[in-house]
Amino acid sequence: AQSVSQHNHHVILSEAASLELGCNYSYGGTVNLFWYVQYPGQHLQLLLKYFSGDPLVKGIKGFEAEFIKSKFSFNLRKPSVQWSDTAEYFCAVTEAGSYQLTFGKGTKLSVIP
């Protein structure tokens, strides 16, 4: 079975700081990888996803993530965060060909103006 680990439970940053949220998964086969964001009081929204091709994936709102197969990682990055990025971020994985998402526990990001 797959599992997803997000190592940081809560990250606090000042505006303009750089962000990197860790995500590691355990599964030996081909996977599809996702980052979802949940803003306060809102539903989950897709930030970006990786299916194949360039391992550096660019998403909405200036976010990007890099798939490193050898490390089973899919870390999320943003060079300069804004207060509006305050939210909870979830990494998720599916086996290739499946639509069943396995989620990490989420990382809460608080950006201080």
Added chain:
Amino acid sequence: GAVVSQHPSWVICKSGTSVKIECRSLDFQATTMFWYRQFPKQSLMLMATSNEGSKATYEQGVEKDKFLINHASLTLSTLTVTSAHPEDSSFYICSARGSELLAGVKPDTQYFGPGTRLTVL
């Protein structure tokens, strides 16, 4: 864009009663809908996968007789928590996967509803 709604957004019920939660894809057809459960400070756990017109596929450990899922149309799936108990109190979230290429809808992406907070007294 793809919008998924859930109703109700929150519900409080007495122990032993049944509660129905609706999940609707508002502007696209969803061949597959998923039901998740989220406990405080925990991840979303997939409960079941629901395909239109067929029986739902439940994850290991999820009681199919307790969590009844009906996916009667391409835009509606319902989750009924039968004989609810306090331990069923949780946040229930559905998602829908689009079945066709429409503006703003990608068939390999799940679109999530806002969730339903269930509290069983």
